[in-house]
Amino acid sequence: MKNNAKVVIIGGGISGVAIAYNLAKMGETDVIVLEKDHLASGATGRCGAGIRQQWGTKMNCLMAKKSIEFFETAKEELDYDGDLQFKQKGYLLVSSTKEEDKEFEQNVILQNKIGIPARKITKKEALKIVPHLNPDAFYGAAFCPTDGHLNPFTTTDAFYKAAKRMGITFYTQTEVLDIKTKNKKITEVITTNGSIKTETVVNAAGGHSYNIGQMVGLDLPVYSENHEILVTEAVEQMQGPMVISFSQNFYCQQTPHGSFIMGRGEPDKKPGLNVESTHLFLDRMSKTITKILPKIGELRLVRQWGGLYNISPDHQPIYGPVKEVKGFYLAIGFSGHGFMFAPVTGMIIAEMILKKPFSIDISGLTIDRFEKGNITIEGNVV
Amino acid sequence: MNEKDIIVCRCSDISLYDLKKLMEQGYTSFVELKQIARIGMGPCQGRTCSLLVLKELAKFLDVPFETLTPPTVRPTMSALKLKMIAKGKNNEEQR
Ligand SMILES: Cc1cc2nc3c(=O)[nH]c(=O)nc-3n(C[C@H](O)[C@H](O)[C@H](O)COP(=O)(O)OP(=O)(O)OC[C@H]3O[C@@H](n4cnc5c(N)ncnc54)[C@H](O)[C@@H]3O)c2cc1C
Numbered sequence: 001m002k003n004n005a006k007v008v009i010i011g012g013g014i015s016g017v018a019i020a021y022n023l024a025k026m027g028e029t030d031v032i033v034l035e036k037d038h039l040a041s042g043a044t045g046r047c048g049a050g051i052r053q054q055w056g057t058k059m060n061c062l063m064a065k066k067s068i069e070f071f072e073t074a075k076e077e078l079d080y081d082g083d084l085q086f087k088q089k090g091y092l093l094v095s096s097t098k099e100e101d102k103e104f105e106q107n108v109i110l111q112n113k114i115g116i117p118a119r120k121i122t123k124k125e126a127l128k129i130v131p132h133l134n135p136d137a138f139y140g141a142a143f144c145p146t147d148g149h150l151n152p153f154t155t156t157d158a159f160y161k162a163a164k165r166m167g168i169t170f171y172t173q174t175e176v177l178d179i180k181t182k183n184k185k186i187t188e189v190i191t192t193n194g195s196i197k198t199e200t201v202v203n204a205a206g207g208h209s210y211n212i213g214q215m216v217g218l219d220l221p222v223y224s225e226n227h228e229i230l231v232t233e234a235v236e237q238m239q240g241p242m243v244i245s246f247s248q249n250f251y252c253q254q255t256p257h258g259s260f261i262m263g264r265g266e267p268d269k270k271p272g273l274n275v276e277s278t279h280l281f282l283d284r285m286s287k288t289i290t291k292i293l294p295k296i297g298e299l300r301l302v303r304q305w306g307g308l309y310n311i312s313p314d315h316q317p318i319y320g321p322v323k324e325v326k327g328f329y330l331a332i333g334f335s336g337h338g339f340m341f342a343p344v345t346g347m348i349i350a351e352m353i354l355k356k357p358f359s360i361d362i363s364g365l366t367i368d369r370f371e372k373g374n375i376t377i378e379g380n381v382v
Numbered sequence: 383m384n385e386k387d388i389i390v391c392r393c394s395d396i397s398l399y400d401l402k403k404l405m406e407q408g409y410t411s412f413v414e415l416k417q418i419a420r421i422g423m424g425p426c427q428g429r430t431c432s433l434l435v436l437k438e439l440a441k442f443l444d445v446p447f448e449t450l451t452p453p454t455v456r457p458t459m460s461a462l463k464l465k466m467i468a469k470g471k472n473n474e475e476q477r
Contacts, residue, residue, distance in 0.1 A: 038414050045417060082418070153417035233425060233461065257420070277457050286468035297465030302425060303456050 011204035013044035017159035018346030029167035036175035046307030051340035070343035080158035089240035091147035118144035207308030209332035234258030393424020
């Protein structure tokens with residue numbers, strides 16, 4: 001194992017590989033990515049991998065838009081020989097009440113202002129887009145045709161291979177045990193396979209980011225929560241967009257492979273690091289889906305699993321340096337939507353480390369926003 | 383027999399030839415093979431393919447079979463239709 005590097009990235013999920021790729025692209029290849037298990041073993045390999053621009057905060061809208069622009073040309077940009085299974089058939093947001101429908105209207109105005117082609121549509125129009133929706137189970141809808149989905153494994157693989165080709169070093173099955181500091185500066189990272197001298201560390205450890213923060217004495221404002229998800233047998237293509245509801249707390253999409261993937265947020269979750277599968281989830285998920293998309297109830301379940309959301313106080317990511325420890329950067333707190341933001345995460349963190357001008361203004365996403373009390377909470381989450 | 387005709391994963395149609403190529407590319411654990419090529423992700427959930435794949439992995443890596451990590455077993459045991467689960471009694475109701 002190499003024993004020194006300019007930058008050490010902790011975490012081989014989509015954030016870690018995207019940051020590594022961008023550092024290399026900007027000319028810095030003296031970088032080591034450390035992953036305690038295999039790449040995409042955390043939330044990335046367990047996620048729904050939906051990408052949407054229909055958000056309630058301007059910041060989230062901007063990041064999603066920029067990321068989708070990247071995904072549209074990702075295969076070429078990353079020069080990937082595999083299949084990213086990029087599907088751009090939209091997200092259909094369904095509302096349950098008049099009030100929620102009004103919120104959609106407001107959000108669409110915000111989204112259109114920054115050039116996101118979302119539109120507020122009626123129930124009738126929604127039924128044209130997804131004919132198997134139960135008309136009695138929703139009120140109205142919003143639709144953005146350029147939202148979509150990618151395969152999270154191959155997307156991670158594509159960033160990884162591109163970064164590796166440019167000279168980035170990856171060590172999997174290598175867990176970070178501690179981070180040494182001296183005079184409030186990073187000096188060394190201690191792993192299960194040896195130690196690495198460095199002055200710059202990126203915490204991209206997803207569900208474990210709080211623990212990494214503790215290694216340098218920080219009490220980061222994030223916690224983790226198990227979110228469950230399931231997949232059905234594969235059938236012929238029958239549903240273009242992702243169907244999602246915030247009030248009914250679910251999402252459901254058909255992958256290019258043909259299987260349906262669906263998940264639910266539960267109101268009564270306990271923070272923690274377990275990723276168990278429960279019968280309660282299966283029970284509630286199957287009831288929700290047979291009500292709103294009755295035809296999907298005919299499909300057979302193949303597998304269920306869980307993964308960690310790493311949640312921040314305003315449900316937006318936390319990017320950048322901290323004032324307590326020099327050289328320590330955060331890419332954490334994605335709150336269940338860090339897959340779709342990965343292209344921006346990669347650019348921004350690399351630009352911060354290399355002191356380059358930012359591709360997009362993310363001044364509202366550094367950790368000091370919580371001290372300033374300057375936060376807008378993103379409510380459009382499942 | 384041609385290795386392209388020897389199927390190791392029936393659900394995802396992966397031949398011995400495909401498997402060997404993947405291992406040569408560096409996907410050398412069951413879970414990595416699963417993520418990149420859907421081996422063990424189909425309706426059988428690894429019940430048919432996992433032994434075959436692990437045996438090939440052991441040969442390729444030249445390590446004892448027992449040292450390899452098999453795929454995680456996850457619910458459910460059988461492929462029920464979602465609407466049957468929805469109609470079934472749940473744990474809370476049975477109390
Ligand atoms: C059920 C579910 C559905 C989701 N659906 C979507 C969706 O549709 N769209 C979307 O955009 N997002 C979705 N998300 C969220 C998304 O998965 C995450 O935000 C994203 O994958 C985060 O990526 P990451 O690289 O930051 O973290 P992770 O993928 O969790 O990666 C962190 C990595 O760090 C490693 N690590 C941790 N500690 C250490 C250590 N000490 N040493 C070395 N390595 C370590 C872990 O093993 C892990 O691989 C979903 C999440 C879940 C759970």
